[in-house]
Amino acid sequence: xxxxxxxxxxxxxxxxxxxxxxxxxxPKFLHDLTGSGQSLLRATWERLEPLVGHRFLVVTxxxxxxxxxxxxxxxxxxxxxxxxxxxxxxxxxxxxxxLLERRDPDAVLGSFAADHxxxxxxxxxxxxxxxxxxxxxxxxxxxGITPTRPATGFGYIRQGASLGxxxxxxxxxxxxxxxxxDAATAAGxxxxxxxxxxxxxxxxxxxxxxxxxxxxxxxxxxxxxxxAAAPERLGELWPTLDRVAIDHAVAEPAAAAGxxxxxxxxxxxxxxxxxxxxAPLLAATAEVGGVRVVTGAEHVLAHDAxxxxxxxxxxxxAVLGLADVVVVDTPDALLVTTCSRAQDVKKVVDALVEQxxxxxx
Amino acid sequence: xxxxxxxxxxxxxxxxxxxxxxxxxxPKFLHDLTGSGQSLLRATWERLEPLVGHRFLVVTxxxxxxxxxxxxxxxxxxxxxxxxxxxxxxxxxxxxxxLLERRDPDAVLGSFAADHxxxxxxxxxxxxxxxxxxxxxxxxxxxGITPTRPATGFGYIRQGASLGxxxxxxxxxxxxxxxxxDAATAAGxxxxxxxxxxxxxxxxxxxxxxxxxxxxxxxxxxxxxxxAAAPERLGELWPTLDRVAIDHAVAEPAAAAGxxxxxxxxxxxxxxxxxxxxAPLLAATAEVGGVRVVTGAEHVLAHDAxxxxxxxxxxxxAVLGLADVVVVDTPDALLVTTCSRAQDVKKVVDALVEQxxxxxx
Numbered sequence: 059x060x061x062x063x064x065x066x067x068x069x070x071x072x073x074x075x076x077x078x079x080x081x082x083x084x085p086k087f088l089h090d091l092t093g094s095g096q097s098l099l100r101a102t103w104e105r106l107e108p109l110v111g112h113r114f115l116v117v118t119x120x121x122x123x124x125x126x127x128x129x130x131x132x133x134x135x136x137x138x139x140x141x142x143x144x145x146x147x148x149x150x151x152x153x154x155x156x157l158l159e160r161r162d163p164d165a166v167l168g169s170f171a172a173d174h175x176x177x178x179x180x181x182x183x184x185x186x187x188x189x190x191x192x193x194x195x196x197x198x199x200x201x202g203i204t205p206t207r208p209a210t211g212f213g214y215i216r217q218g219a220s221l222g223x224x225x226x227x228x229x230x231x232x233x234x235x236x237x238x239x240d241a242a243t244a245a246g247x248x249x250x251x252x253x254x255x256x257x258x259x260x261x262x263x264x265x266x267x268x269x270x271x272x273x274x275x276x277x278x279x280x281x282x283x284x285x286a287a288a289p290e291r292l293g294e295l296w297p298t299l300d301r302v303a304i305d306h307a308v309a310e311p312a313a314a315a316g317x318x319x320x321x322x323x324x325x326x327x328x329x330x331x332x333x334x335x336x337a338p339l340l341a342a343t344a345e346v347g348g349v350r351v352v353t354g355a356e357h358v359l360a361h362d363a364x365x366x367x368x369x370x371x372x373x374x375x376a377v378l379g380l381a382d383v384v385v386v387d388t389p390d391a392l393l394v395t396t397c398s399r400a401q402d403v404k405k406v407v408d409a410l411v412e413q414x415x416x417x418x419x
Numbered sequence: 420x421x422x423x424x425x426x427x428x429x430x431x432x433x434x435x436x437x438x439x440x441x442x443x444x445x446p447k448f449l450h451d452l453t454g455s456g457q458s459l460l461r462a463t464w465e466r467l468e469p470l471v472g473h474r475f476l477v478v479t480x481x482x483x484x485x486x487x488x489x490x491x492x493x494x495x496x497x498x499x500x501x502x503x504x505x506x507x508x509x510x511x512x513x514x515x516x517x518l519l520e521r522r523d524p525d526a527v528l529g530s531f532a533a534d535h536x537x538x539x540x541x542x543x544x545x546x547x548x549x550x551x552x553x554x555x556x557x558x559x560x561x562x563g564i565t566p567t568r569p570a571t572g573f574g575y576i577r578q579g580a581s582l583g584x585x586x587x588x589x590x591x592x593x594x595x596x597x598x599x600x601d602a603a604t605a606a607g608x609x610x611x612x613x614x615x616x617x618x619x620x621x622x623x624x625x626x627x628x629x630x631x632x633x634x635x636x637x638x639x640x641x642x643x644x645x646x647a648a649a650p651e652r653l654g655e656l657w658p659t660l661d662r663v664a665i666d667h668a669v670a671e672p673a674a675a676a677g678x679x680x681x682x683x684x685x686x687x688x689x690x691x692x693x694x695x696x697x698a699p700l701l702a703a704t705a706e707v708g709g710v711r712v713v714t715g716a717e718h719v720l721a722h723d724a725x726x727x728x729x730x731x732x733x734x735x736x737a738v739l740g741l742a743d744v745v746v747v748d749t750p751d752a753l754l755v756t757t758c759s760r761a762q763d764v765k766k767v768v769d770a771l772v773e774q775x776x777x778x779x780x
Contacts, residue, residue: 359770359774361766399723
């Protein structure tokens with residue numbers, strides 16, 4: 059175990075496209091969506107614990123800090139950082155970097171979302187180990203996921219020449235981060251071989267990250283360091299920060315300057331962004347009459363059906379003659395759609411917002 | 420109004436293919452399925468009242484007699500006859516005939532199921548008026564519905580020559596009752612023009628019906644008359660009766676002997692047998708985002724969807740991107756299927772029977 063290495067877990071995002079399982083009041087990282095027996099947050103902790111021991115910082119919304127502490131009772135109290143308001147990923151990860159920089163000027167952080175799935179944790183840790191070697195040399199390191207399909211829902215990383223660094227044999231230069239492609243472009247990326255999925259994983263020295271941030275957003279870097287120096291000023295200073303994603307604030311400009319490395323890897327990653335991506339992650343043992351069941355298998359009765367069912371209200375859920383259907387039953391809301399329309403669940407949530415149904419969000 | 424004419428309403432059948440709206444404990448005739456504002460039973464009463472006034476006999480299961488009386492409080496207490504156990508339509512209608520024969524040897528009964536829909540009650544009553552003329556002459560009269568599609572879920576009546584009876588200008592001889600056809604045969608029937616849907620409506624003198632019954636089932640006719648003479652023996656004698664449908668016991672043999680008349684008619688009839696037939700009966704005003712709503716429109720949120728939704732548990736029901744879907748939400752059970760699979764809802768109910776889930780039946 060490397061005493062300079064810290065896991066940072068940004069635990070944010072409502073998981074809108076997983077409504078009504080995921081809610082603002084109970085976002086997806088708090089749920090065991092895949093039937094693994096533990097929540098996505100807890101699984102993220104378990105995946106990282108062999109690398110970092112107790113050295114965690116979880117950055118989450120103030121409203122979720124207690125739930126995070128309940129799910130991770132083994133963490134010291136100051137391992138959970140509560141954001142007064144959401145400001146996207148750069149302030150969240152940047153604050154973690156500023157806090158760590160004060161504890162240890164040589165600290166390296168690995169930032170990994172609380173709500174992703176990794177099916178091969180050993181391969182994940184091997185990739186992070188290579189990234190750590192590169193990060194200690196001053197690189198901003200990302201982990202690029204080998205695409206398994208021409209996904210249009212992820213950004214891509216174009217991989218350049220090998221860096222040839224001992225201890226990090228897979229490490230390569232990043233030529234560019236590219237936006238979510240259309241289907242034809244995505245197919246081209248997969249065929250090309252140099253394109254990896256951008257899973258939003260970064261390994262970097264805390265000080266390096268803040269230096270890169272200061273180049274484009276000097277005021278944000280200054281404020282984050284001020285909060286770290288005087289945590290009692292969090293409530294006062296946090297609202298002055300802009301909402302900005304780490305990709306835009308740091309990763310893209312650094313890549314353009316040839317200062318980002320990538321460790322390509324393949325460890326069964328998924329961001330569980332919608333019900334379409336959740337369905338194949340459910341265990342085959344959780345199948346009832348052709349449908350995969352998230353929860354409540356004893357309440358599911360399916361006939362001539364495929365897709366995904368979550369029977370979470372205790373009521374019987376009977377599904378008959380539908381392919382790739384999504385049925386999510388909760389005590390106060392029911393969603394019926396298809397895997398292919400899973401991305402559009404956001405439209406349902408938008409409609410609820412318009413109708414002022416904050417009780418259901 | 421004709422003082423010899425009585426309405427008999429067999430109120431039986433669980434409406435299995437309308438589960439989970441229709442239950443054994445609360446069958447479909449007790450429900451307002453179409454959004455008309457009244458139950459199918461109550462609408463049946465309202466359709467017949469101008470013809471028969473207070474002269475009703477409703478034959479129903481013992482378990483439903485109280486519910487029937489609550490829905491039809493205007494009827495005298497002895498207008499509701501409670502069957503100790505289901506014995507199909509012949510004993511039910513035959514008992515009504517025996518009871519009426521004792522009250523008035525010239526009584527004519529019109530038997531109309533409690534759970535059908537008629538959208539043009541005036542045309543219905545005109546057809547029944549013609550049937551009454553023929554019934555008084557000793558005919559067993561049925562009303563044949565002009566087919567509006569090549570339905571495979573109904574039996575058909577092949578119409579013969581006109582009877583030329585004054586006051587019943589539409590009346591024709593019935594050549595035969597034919598079984599539910601396959602799709603090709605049904606298309607041929609519709610093209611032929613002589614075939615009408617058998618809606619199970621019979622108008623006949625009570626004495627004539629019992630005479631026809633006595634020809635093939637003399638013991639049943641004797642027992643039914645014995646019960647009518649001594650109603651306290653109902654519990655003792657009823658279990659001795661065979662289960663048999665009026666079509667098989669009386670109508671088919673009588674038709675073969677040239678003793679059945681038909682009044683063809685067209686009054687927007689449907690037996691509301693499944694959700695596929697229910698959907699088009701729902702008012703266009705009950706549409707929310709493309710789907711027709713049985714109940715709970717304020718709880719329905721639909722987007723890019725067509726079909727039928729019943730939001731009967733008070734929970735939000737969101738439907739996204741499904742055509743001809745059927746979503747029936749109740750407090751203890753949820754059904755998700757399609758209009759085209761509506762006939763197979765029976766399989767779900769069969770599975771629940773197998774699982775011993777009588778609480779949900």
